[in-house]
Amino acid sequence: MIAIIGAGKMGEALLAGLLAKGHTPEDVLVTEPRAEHARELRGRYGIETVPAQDAAKRADTLLLALKPQDMLALLDDISPHLGREHLVISVAAGLTTVVLESHLHPGVPVVRAMPNTPALMGRGMTAVSGGAHTEAAHLDRAEELLGAVGEVLRVGEQHMDTVTAISGSGPAYFYFIAETMIEAGVAMGMPRVTAQQLVGQTMTGAAAMLDGSGEHPVVLREAVTSPGGTTAAALRELERHGVRTAFTDAIEAARDRSRALSES
Ligand SMILES: NC(=O)C1=CN([C@@H]2O[C@H](COP(=O)(O)OP(=O)(O)OC[C@H]3O[C@@H](n4cnc5c(N)ncnc54)[C@H](OP(=O)(O)O)[C@@H]3O)[C@@H](O)[C@H]2O)C=CC1
């Protein structure tokens, strides 16, 4: 039995993804404190919602998707019900396995995972790393579970803050670019619906090229950039405005925020 504790944006994406990939509603318990949201989740997915302590008593695998700021109090609440036979998977940004383990009885296996919201469409990217009491079977179990909603990569925990900054937050960077392109089209007088269609299909097509061609992005970009043409003019402006540096700084800021979350 799997318990998802915290069914907000990420928890619900994982819930929907797991159910879409063959887990039955009877396999999954959900803890969600707001009664109205819990009712919506029961109606939408046919799952049972239960208090966190009941979820800990009944499930063997706990998928914790609360905000980092709420996580440690939750662990203190459910810790009396958790032992070595459980597997705790936290998707919280920043919280290290050392911090998570310090709120659990010694020996409870903990996996730190960083998924992203495309899990909702079965196209997620999740990185996982194990803690002090995690054996290969625990990582296999985490990989099997999260593999139902996309790809899974095992990384050393020293890379998890960078993972968070790149693939955890990454979808937001794409939406930011999409939003900017749509607004540029609208500012030039194009109907919004047309701009949205152009941008949506361009992003999907570009992603498919990246995925399917096996080429480095530089090669794909050069193929679009005709000598003396429109793309070269656009890229020159992006470089003039320091967009490459801005992106690098943004990803570093996300990584630093992830690091800081363990210390707050
Ligand atoms: N959003 C994303 O793209 C990603 C998020 N994450 C991680 O996922 C976690 C959740 O983020 P996100 O989904 O964006 O945030 P949300 O605020 O959308 O979700 C948090 C959920 O936890 C619930 N909650 C709060 N306290 C408790 C409690 N004591 N017991 C059970 N549930 C509780 C909240 O309920 P209520 O609203 O009623 O307070 C809410 O539904 C974070 O740790 C984040 O770092 C990781 C990867 C990607």
Ligand SMILES: O=C(O)[C@@H]1CCC=N1
């Ligand atoms: O913004 C956040 O903190 C979370 C972690 C990665 C994506 N969303």
